[in-house]
Amino acid sequence: MTKTNPGRFFEDYRVGETIRHAVPRTVAEGERALYHALYPQRFALHSSDAFAIDCGLDGAPLDDLIVFHTVFGKTVPDISLNAIANLGYAEGRFLKPVYPGDTLRAESEVIGLKQNSNGRSGVVWVRTTGFDQNEDAVLSYVRWVMVRKGDVDAPAPDTVIPDLEEVLEPEALSVPADLTFAHYDFTLSGERHRASDYAIGEVIDHIDGTTIEEAEHMLATRLWQNTAKVHFDATHRPDGRRLIYGGHIISLARALSFNGLANAQIIAGINGGVHANPCFAGDTVRAWSEVLDSTPVADGICALRLRLVATRGAAGALRGDDGKYLSDVLLDLDYWALMPA
Amino acid sequence: MTKTNPGRFFEDYRVGETIRHAVPRTVAEGERALYHALYPQRFALHSSDAFAIDCGLDGAPLDDLIVFHTVFGKTVPDISLNAIANLGYAEGRFLKPVYPGDTLRAESEVIGLKQNSNGRSGVVWVRTTGFDQNEDAVLSYVRWVMVRKGDVDAPAPDTVIPDLEEVLEPEALSVPADLTFAHYDFTLSGERHRASDYAIGEVIDHIDGTTIEEAEHMLATRLWQNTAKVHFDATHRPDGRRLIYGGHIISLARALSFNGLANAQIIAGINGGVHANPCFAGDTVRAWSEVLDSTPVADGICALRLRLVATRGAAGALRGDDGKYLSDVLLDLDYWALMPA
């Protein structure tokens, strides 16, 4: 009998079951440095202990997306090894800052199942939670993926489609304890714009572009212990190309968004996200944002709801006349960021 | 007179002499993070402080191969700068876990010499020991290399061929003090198989493949301060290719072996190893293991003797009808791993 992990197939999931994912991971100064080397990350709160201390924290927490990728990576062997497509994210909540030295593990509850009409695959919804070494939840999000069936004759499960919030209520976002922007230095942070300087509907072209190399996306994806073959093995796809992990594009776009959103320091929630088209080494990725909403959440702290788009094309362009994403669009992410009010 | 290091030639070695190698190195969280970025490393004991503490240790030690590569790298300027071939390893013992913040240095004793019949080169055997900042030995191994003569007229030394153990006695392996698998969590570790689930002779195909990029193997090899020109300088070989450091393949294969050997947490000893064929960027590397032996070494702890093969080809295939390694085979490593009994 094989000792290796064949991954789960659609018929292996049961609504209500909880899957504890393998390999807890301690994240520290090394992961932070690599994050800065892999992405043009400049948000001051995650770059500088001194700046973070001035914001009431104990030091610079690890970038929110380090937490997301680490937790996500843990789920891959159990959730998406036999996935055909990563369909979406919802209800992503960053619940507690993660500091160097913390150890992360993850578990996922199956919250929805729907077999496809072709009988060969189905959609699995999971709510994944990341925990630190104190068993405190640091991140929670819903993801749904299309998974192939191992046995096409396995009976279809009862269809359960979870009721998901389209947009997180801003008052339900977690604001880190003791966070304050009362002594915020807008020169050190890189831009003078506070939340009130952004108009709903405003589109920000983040201007800069980054051409991606194979070594870079593989270093990143391995760093999160993401084991999906398609990112690493050039013999896996008929065209000999390695598909870039979608989270690499999220981090790249978020880092590029510093240029115009330098004070959007913290990702508090992810309302939704779509990897609209695959990305490959050699692509030059740009980013633009659209301000969707803005609301105060604490004294001097505002939540800005942002659409973050990664694209190989022009800023502002998202969908064609047919309502479908343009072929240059790589990512459409809807998130809440915390910034000075 | 030149100030640069010309390396030693065959006639420069004397049996019994001890060579203290240059440049001690402090290894810490940064090396750990890079190791995870460079290799698909998931062994829980080296990934998570919390998991390691549950196994009785003070925290996650650095991966055993970080120690091996760091010590090995120190020896290159004195042992293999003028080497024609790295012929083999034996009697590798990991003697003490290395933790972030420890400083490693190395020294080698020349234990064997044999001039080749062509009179132009010879084989040098050294026993290399790595020490930490407390002068405790952390690693010891024998390596033999073919080294060219600088002066072909230099007299041949008396031939001394060391008597090396073909396989380390398992009872002589170092089990880290306080290591216990009594509270081992087989869900967090990634697989449920304990030593008793492996049959001698069993072959495990680790399935996954990784295509190697130039930037990756150079980052890794520099990280270990290995200075051999052939890894970095595309103008060095007539074919313009950079030879990948053999240790990069060891680490890659060991990391891939997680898939099927997730509980083989610690490398306790290296019985032997051969770099069967050179590897170059663009190659897609896979790995398979064969269980050679299994024996208890402490309460609840078993040593599994494993053959680890890195290959560009199929699992299980090692040698042709002529008894020689197949051209796809890159590495044949024989080692002892510690796992729950």
Add this chain to the structure above:
Amino acid sequence: MTKTNPGRFFEDYRVGETIRHAVPRTVAEGERALYHALYPQRFALHSSDAFAIDCGLDGAPLDDLIVFHTVFGKTVPDISLNAIANLGYAEGRFLKPVYPGDTLRAESEVIGLKQNSNGRSGVVWVRTTGFDQNEDAVLSYVRWVMVRKGDVDAPAPDTVIPDLEEVLEPEALSVPADLTFAHYDFTLSGERHRASDYAIGEVIDHIDGTTIEEAEHMLATRLWQNTAKVHFDATHRPDGRRLIYGGHIISLARALSFNGLANAQIIAGINGGVHANPCFAGDTVRAWSEVLDSTPVADGICALRLRLVATRGAAGALRGDDGKYLSDVLLDLDYWALMPA
């Protein structure tokens, strides 16, 4: 109105103004490990806590060039985003060792302006100072760049050309407090040569070459939060090539210079530097040094003035008959290093 940083144009600078640069950065063990992965760095004082403690320090400081690049990177958005050329460096002083965990920020004083005769650009001189979290200056240097005008009709400023020292007085160099080479181990450091073994005029060929990959120089340049588009975006230049950050070549050449200058442990000052030709991925970079001066600066400590040249060509060759740098020459750096007398 655009939210992104358009950078400053020539007419935006005023002599005497001080620009506080954005995004302080905590540098730690991760940056050290990455530095060792990116460059063939082996200087013992920056590699080993134990070696540094034996030299009277509290542990291994971060490599001097980590400090230089981090401070330099902070200045890019304010100084060189619209630069046409990076013209030179002078009066670089390393004032205080930087240790893992320190946070760096930077500010620049405009000390000179001269509009070019074409009326379309001008030269800006700045004195940049890096500070740690205690507001202690850790590095100071002068840089001058050619910057385009945003409005060609803007009036020319009064010409102010700063009076810069061609060579720093060695007695004005900062020797780290408590630094001592009294217990220096020339075996562990890698070479036996002390300052008195070097003759003024001596040329040292550092022998080794490194072929640069795109992923490597981009990882490095991002690590220093340097945002200049030309390093990252293959669509930016008509020829589709990414220009390698000049500082990457400085670090590469300095690391290569270990082979022949292993005891030139600390960069105390930079007298001047020219990036003579652009460098691109695929280039194989070598280095050579010329000893320009040597003088004692403290008990047992000597300052060696060195010319460090990075080249794609032969050691010793610098300029053609026309007095211009040969096309293979990439860097001509004049610096003071501290080594055992």
